[in-house]
Amino acid sequence: MHPSLSVILFTTASGAGYGLLALLGVLAPFGILPADRLFGLVALALALGAITAGLVSSAFHLGQRQRAWRAFSQWRSSWLSREGVAAVATYLPAGLFGIGWVFLGVVLKAAGLLSAFGAIGTVFCTAMIYRSLKPIPRWHNKWVVPNYLALALMSGTLWLMAVLPIFGARPELYGLAPVVIVLAALLKLAYWRSIDGAPATSTAGSATGLGALGTVRLFEAPHTSENYLLKEMGFKIARKHAAKLRRIAVGLGFGLPFLLSLVPFVVSGWPAIAAAFVAAALGTVGVFVERWLFFAEAQHTVTLYYGRSAV
Numbered sequence: 001m002h003p004s005l006s007v008i009l010f011t012t013a014s015g016a017g018y019g020l021l022a023l024l025g026v027l028a029p030f031g032i033l034p035a036d037r038l039f040g041l042v043a044l045a046l047a048l049g050a051i052t053a054g055l056v057s058s059a060f061h062l063g064q065r066q067r068a069w070r071a072f073s074q075w076r077s078s079w080l081s082r083e084g085v086a087a088v089a090t091y092l093p094a095g096l097f098g099i100g101w102v103f104l105g106v107v108l109k110a111a112g113l114l115s116a117f118g119a120i121g122t123v124f125c126t127a128m129i130y131r132s133l134k135p136i137p138r139w140h141n142k143w144v145v146p147n148y149l150a151l152a153l154m155s156g157t158l159w160l161m162a163v164l165p166i167f168g169a170r171p172e173l174y175g176l177a178p179v180v181i182v183l184a185a186l187l188k189l190a191y192w193r194s195i196d197g198a199p200a201t202s203t204a205g206s207a208t209g210l211g212a213l214g215t216v217r218l219f220e221a222p223h224t225s226e227n228y229l230l231k232e233m234g235f236k237i238a239r240k241h242a243a244k245l246r247r248i249a250v251g252l253g254f255g256l257p258f259l260l261s262l263v264p265f266v267v268s269g270w271p272a273i274a275a276a277f278v279a280a281a282l283g284t285v286g287v288f289v290e291r292w293l294f295f296a297e298a299q300h301t302v303t304l305y306y307g308r309s310a311v
Contacts, residue, residue, distance in 0.1 A: 014054030018119035019156020025116030029109035040101035083125035090118030143191035177261035200310035233300035253286020
């Protein structure tokens, strides 16, 4: 599939924002996070800012932006529509959560938990957009939803750890980042192992219904020039480039952030703060590369009609 920059930015930014919002909504009401108003302002501004930036960037992927409102009307059958409804609905409890915490000095438990529920639900809907697409075997995969949830949690945790040291958080909270990073890395590796070892689900013979007659191959290309389907669904990436990008994603997204997340256990003060910020930045870049690969490595069954032998 053609990696769309707007969608990659959307899933990367909004995933981090929703992951951070979910953590704030669950941890703050129970006194696990600092009740400081300034901390609430910074953390919620970071979360909602990332969410909003992601949602705005997703609009650039639409062909007719003036019709974007119609996406909300198909929530009964469309995961894309459910994602939009969940994203907008989450702003209400998140706004109440922020007003209570920042302006009134009260951490509203109900608003926080509803914000966390909305954040998790939105990421789940985003993942299901891809998980539900049977024509793309590498997306119609059981590891897609856990990966989206884990990467959102990891991104949110890294940014939470980048803010926490400034406000004197509990030392035991620093152990959250290494655990979440390892979990996300294991799920990502499991996904890659799954798609690398999965047998082809469709061939040119099964797609045309002529497989019983013998080996089916393309006699002549259906188009003399590139068309929309080839541009959007016929993207190809060399195996050596994919392997290199996977190593980059693992190094930037998981390896280096994991090592940097251990710094607060060794030193404190500004070195720990700087390490946490670098870990969050590198983790975000790593997730961006991973998300690019998620699209680039996907193969649509329509390419069987354009010369590909199996998908």
